[in-house]
Amino acid sequence: xxxxPDESEEQPLRTLLQDWRVEAKPAPxxxxxxxxxxxxxxxxQEQATASPDRLFTGWLETLFASWRPAVAYVxxxxxxxxxxxxxxxQAQTDAAQRQLANLYVQSxxxxxxxxxxxx
Amino acid sequence: MKRTLxxxxxxxxxxxxxxxxxxxxxQRAARSLQTDDQPELAWLKHEFRLGDAEFxxxxxxxxxxxxxxxxxxxxxxxxxAELDQLLGQSDRMTAEIERVMEExxxxxxxxxxxxxxHFYEVSQAMPPxxxxxxxxxxxxxxxxxxxxxxxx
Numbered sequence: 377x378x379x380x381p382d383e384s385e386e387q388p389l390r391t392l393l394q395d396w397r398v399e400a401k402p403a404p405x406x407x408x409x410x411x412x413x414x415x416x417x418x419x420x421q422e423q424a425t426a427s428p429d430r431l432f433t434g435w436l437e438t439l440f441a442s443w444r445p446a447v448a449y450v451x452x453x454x455x456x457x458x459x460x461x462x463x464x465x466q467a468q469t470d471a472a473q474r475q476l477a478n479l480y481v482q483s484x485x486x487x488x489x490x491x492x493x494x495x
Numbered sequence: 496m497k498r499t500l501x502x503x504x505x506x507x508x509x510x511x512x513x514x515x516x517x518x519x520x521x522q523r524a525a526r527s528l529q530t531d532d533q534p535e536l537a538w539l540k541h542e543f544r545l546g547d548a549e550f551x552x553x554x555x556x557x558x559x560x561x562x563x564x565x566x567x568x569x570x571x572x573x574x575x576a577e578l579d580q581l582l583g584q585s586d587r588m589t590a591e592i593e594r595v596m597e598e599x600x601x602x603x604x605x606x607x608x609x610x611x612x613h614f615y616e617v618s619q620a621m622p623p624x625x626x627x628x629x630x631x632x633x634x635x636x637x638x639x640x641x642x643x644x645x646x647x
Binding site for chain 2: 433436437440446449450453454456457458459460461462464465466468469472473476477479480481483484485486487488495
């Protein structure tokens with residue numbers, strides 16, 4: 377039984393392979409696409425074995441990779457900051473106004489006990 | 496990672512800055528009242544939206560009223576001290592105690608009448624709607640008949 381081809385039989389195949397040239401051009405952004413796939417595969421593999429904080433970090437990175445969630449996040453913090461600042465300031469202003477109202481009442485009626493209402 | 500951190504910190508810094516800006520804006524009016532030479536009158540002007548001329552008139556009324564008010568307070572305090580001394584020396588009602596109590600009540604009545612007169616004058620120096628609001632509030636505060644007792 378013959379298992380190895382003869383040297384003379386292989387020669388035409390070798391010549392053919394040596395002369396063979398790929399004429400087709402790769403798809404546009406072929407390299408980037410390959411690297412992207414490698415990156416995604418690596419991330420998926422990392423996430424499968426990652427700790428919760430790394431998972432969270434990864435989730436944040438994925439989330440903020442797009443500008444819309446980033447803008448939404450900043451907008452929510454702006455609104456929250458404004459609302460809290462307004463509310464806290466308003467509460468303190470009300471307290472100050474009540475104090476001044478008491479001051480006025482005590483100036484015109486020194487026997488008056490301090491109360492806490494204002495007009 | 497750097498971009499994510501930048502967005503996270505940037506958002507927090509902007510949110511904090513907005514908090515401070517809104518807080519400061521809210522407090523500006525109250526702070527300017529508190530630092531005034533006469534904060535109680537500055538508050539009155541702000542609260543009842545008084546114009547400069549109205550405020551000037553009300554300030555004069557206030558300045559005129561205060562010395563009389565102080566004088567009455569001193570007389571009431573002196574009468575009260577006299578009453579306290581009599582009460583400390585006696586274990587029953589005496590004609591002297593009765594007389595001093597009546598004098599004290601008369602002084603308090605005169606003080607209240609003078610105060611009410613002042614409130615009317617101040618309210619009339621204000622625009623009508625604000626004057627009514629002032630009168631309702633100040634009379635409620637000074638002539639409330641609950642004697643500090645909690646409502647049932």
